[in-house]
Amino acid sequence: MIQQLKLGFVNAFLVRGTKAILVDSGTPGQADRILRAAGRGGVSLDDIAAIIHTHGHFDHCGSTAELRRRAAMKVAIHVGDADKLRSGRAALPHSTSLMARAVLAFVNTSFEPVEPDVLLNEGFDLRQFGLAATIVPTPGHTAGSVSVLFHSGEVIVGDLLFGGFLGGKLLPTWPRYPALADDYDQVRASVEKLLGLGARRFYLGHGGPLDYKQVLIHLSLRVPRLTHPAGAPASI
Ligand SMILES: [Zn+2]
Ligand SMILES: [Zn+2]
Numbered sequence: 001m002i003q004q005l006k007l008g009f010v011n012a013f014l015v016r017g018t019k020a021i022l023v024d025s026g027t028p029g030q031a032d033r034i035l036r037a038a039g040r041g042g043v044s045l046d047d048i049a050a051i052i053h054t055h056g057h058f059d060h061c062g063s064t065a066e067l068r069r070r071a072a073m074k075v076a077i078h079v080g081d082a083d084k085l086r087s088g089r090a091a092l093p094h095s096t097s098l099m100a101r102a103v104l105a106f107v108n109t110s111f112e113p114v115e116p117d118v119l120l121n122e123g124f125d126l127r128q129f130g131l132a133a134t135i136v137p138t139p140g141h142t143a144g145s146v147s148v149l150f151h152s153g154e155v156i157v158g159d160l161l162f163g164g165f166l167g168g169k170l171l172p173t174w175p176r177y178p179a180l181a182d183d184y185d186q187v188r189a190s191v192e193k194l195l196g197l198g199a200r201r202f203y204l205g206h207g208g209p210l211d212y213k214q215v216l217i218h219l220s221l222r223v224p225r226l227t228h229p230a231g232a233p234a235s236i
Contacts, residue, residue: 002150007026007027010026011207013156017131019049021049021129026063031067048073050076052120054157056083061088066112075114075118077144082116097180120135132150135148140185140190141178142159147199149194158205159206160194161176161202162178175210175215191221
């Protein structure tokens, strides 16, 4: 079960199997807000077994250090973004959006660094947390961006796609390519990869969620050939 935690302009996610995991931790200073939201769903601090990061930016890793100080939880990120988490300083990709550039000029993008416990790679299996889900590397926004793909077809993609404008405040279910990315060709290929693996509902770092049909239409993507039987991305 995926619970979207709205933390201002960014989303984190609480996912429950036999154990609970967090996907991303918002900006710095959000630990209390995350724990209050988790508590409302019956999940306490000690129930959270791990924080999995979709990528290494300040608005997705910002409260990880504080959460781990309070309880023993594994901290996981793809090797391609591990240095961002280790240093707490990730230069953001160049943005094609004037508005994003203007806003980011005033934002402190550093955060308290954390040494990761687990380096994620293709096919990393979340069964150890009682979740029917795997990690799919989906580079483009950053080199080490990953998605969490559930056998149900739900997928948490971080900043691979944006929903709407102003961090999802406006038109949150309008699919867009991210306002900043290291490599837009890779972004497109990663979205197509997920569609080919059976992704049907996209949960985003900003705005969302999105239905895959809207993604196909708005982003003019080719209709993917499924690379596995629908809803069972087990062979990645
Ligand atoms: Zn990002
Ligand atoms: Zn973000």
